[in-house]
Amino acid sequence: MEKVIRYKCDYCGELFSSEEWCLEHEKAHKRSEKANMMLDEGKTLEGINNECHLWPEVPKYLKNVTKDNCFVVSYWQCCDKPAYRIVSITHKGRLELWGCGSWNGYYGGEFKIGNDNLKDPRPKEELFVDPRYEELYW
Numbered sequence: 001m002e003k004v005i006r007y008k009c010d011y012c013g014e015l016f017s018s019e020e021w022c023l024e025h026e027k028a029h030k031r032s033e034k035a036n037m038m039l040d041e042g043k044t045l046e047g048i049n050n051e052c053h054l055w056p057e058v059p060k061y062l063k064n065v066t067k068d069n070c071f072v073v074s075y076w077q078c079c080d081k082p083a084y085r086i087v088s089i090t091h092k093g094r095l096e097l098w099g100c101g102s103w104n105g106y107y108g109g110e111f112k113i114g115n116d117n118l119k120d121p122r123p124k125e126e127l128f129v130d131p132r133y134e135e136l137y138w
């Protein structure tokens, strides 16, 4: 029999066999906490990355993107309009998008920062919210 020590992340409860890894992992949470605060304040991804160092670099087309920009992700809800906005940044540095591209309501998911679906950010004026959803449920 062997007694085993584990280290538990304060944020998500994930267990680690090394204190170092656990601390490193918690640092990532801390970085994303700050990143999300900045995102909410309307800072650009480039500005966020300069402070929080989440990614080696922000692709050119995303540098000036904020939470207000919207993206087309046609395979999510068969919606070819820009319905999805960045709502958070995960501790793994992924971008979580969320929006209402279909009559059945809101939907979302995560992308890595270099993902092709993020290549064409649209201005906030183009945000699409499927009007059929509100007609049906409100």
Ligand SMILES: [Zn+2]
Pocket: 009, 010, 011, 012, 013, 014, 025, 026, 029
């Ligand atoms: Zn954690």
